[in-house]
Every structure is written in C-alpha cells, then in structure tokens.
C-alpha cells in the first residue's frame with residue numbers, strides 16, 4: 001500500500017505537558033487525536049519539549065507514541081532539553097518527573113532513532129532546518145564543518161548521536177553559562193545565542209526552532225538587542241517570530257506554555273516541495 005506524497009508540514013512548538021493544547025492543534029490540522037490518525041499528505045514535526053510544566057506529560061508522550069507507531073512516515077519527533085533529562089544524567093533540577101513508563105518510552109524513541117536532533121524540510125521558499133533550539137553559527141562551523149544545505153546539516157547533526165554527544169547536548173546561557181554563539185541545538189537561547197551568532201556569518205539555510213522566544217509574551221517586550229527587534233516580525237496570534245538575516249530567516253515557534261497552556265498559538269504550516277531528511 002502506498003501513501004499519498006506529503007504535501008504540507010506542520011511544525012509544532014514546545015508542548016510542555018499540555019495534552020489538551022496538542023490535541024486541539026492536531027484537530028485543527030485535520031488529525032483525529034482520538035482515533036490517532038493524521039490526514040493524508042500532512043507531515044507533523046514536533047520540535048521537542050513534549051514534557052514538564054503542564055499537567056499531563058505522560059498523556060502527551062502516549063499520544064505521540066501512538067502516531068509514531070501507526071504513522072511513522074508522518075511524524076518526525078525531535079529531542080528537546082526536557083527529554084534529554086531522561087536520556088543522560090539530568091543537568092537541571094525540575095520539580096516534576098514523568099512516570100517511569102513514560103521515561104522508558106522516551107529512551108526507546110532515542111534508542112530506536114525515532115527521536116532525532118534535526119530534520120531538513122524542502123519548501124518552495126528554500127530548505128529549512130528544524131531543531132529544538134536552533135543551530136548556532138558556532139556549532140555549524142566548528143562541529144558540523146559548514147554544511148551548505150539543510151539536508152547535510154540535518155544528517156550531520158543526527159550523525160553526532162552516540163559519537164559526539166557532548167556537542168549535541170552542549171548547554172548555554174540558560175544553564176547559567178556565559179552566552180555563547182556555539183551553544184548546542186537543544187539549549188541555544190534565541191535572543192542571546194542563536195540569532196546573534198548569525199550576525200557575522202551569512203546563514204546558509206532557513207531555520208525553525210522552539211525552546212525560547214525573542215518576545216517576552218507576558219509584557220510584549222523584546223529580549224536581547226535592538227538589532228534583533230529591527231529584523232524581526234512577530235505574529236502574536238500564532239506566537240511566531242520571524243527574524244530576517246542575510247541568507248535566510250530564523251522562525252521561532254515556542255508557544256511558551258507555562259503551568260497553564262497558552263490560549264492562542266499555532267503550529268507553523270508550510271508547503272513541502274520534497275521528502276524530509278533526517
């Protein structure tokens with residue numbers, strides 16, 4: 001049996017244990033979260049941080065596990081720093097923990113290669129690289145050896161797993177370190193590390209990331225330098241932030257859910273021009 005080609009992608013930002021918010025968005029995209037089916041032609045990419053903050057991390061992981069089991073060609077799951085807490089020695093304190101079975105599911109995804117570091121998406125507007133926190137210029141240069149396209153970048157990022165884990169999991173300012181243009185793809189902070197890292201270097205392809213935001217949505221104010229604000233367009237309804245750089249755009253899509261879910265947010269929907277690469 002052959003499936004129809006995938007014609008569109010929805011990149012879903014951080015979920016943070018909010019099953020209701022994830023189900024609602026999937027339903028809007030034409031999925032049936034009860035039956036666990038995705039509409040033909042739709043690829044879902046979730047950027048990681050499925051768990052913690054909200055009330056039902058276990059439910060979120062179970063929901064995603066169902067899609068990964070039944071429609072693995074239509075769901076790309078990326079790893080976030082919150083999933084990483086269950087893959088290695090925890091690097092930060094977090095008040096709530098997922099159930100043992102949920103932690104096992106997260107480890108199984110990682111061990112089976114069902115949870116990736118990055119994915120490349122060809123679109124009519126050029127190729128996008130999607131990672132949890134974004135690919136910094138320092139990581140692109142020193143660890144990946146300056147890949148010129150998103151497909152190579154995704155392959156090299158995923159190829160680091162098990163060989164150069166320290167680079168994959170490299171922390172940054174969010175763990176109290178000095179802001180670094182070489183922070184890793186699970187940790188780079190958008191305002192202080194990711195976006196500024198590309199100011200001196202032409203960005204070779206577009207990027208989408210979750211993990212952190214340029215705008216403090218509680219106040220509506222930008223974090224970081226005035227330069228970032230000048231280059232960035234904000235969609236407050238979708239909670240998307242698009243920064244135009246020389247060579248491409250960086251789009252942040254973290255809805256910034258807290259203990260309560262964000263009321264209004266959306267996935268980033270883009271037409272697909274070819275198969276995704278991991």
Ligand SMILES: [Mn+2]
Nearest residue numbers: 049080081211
């Ligand atoms: Mn994160």
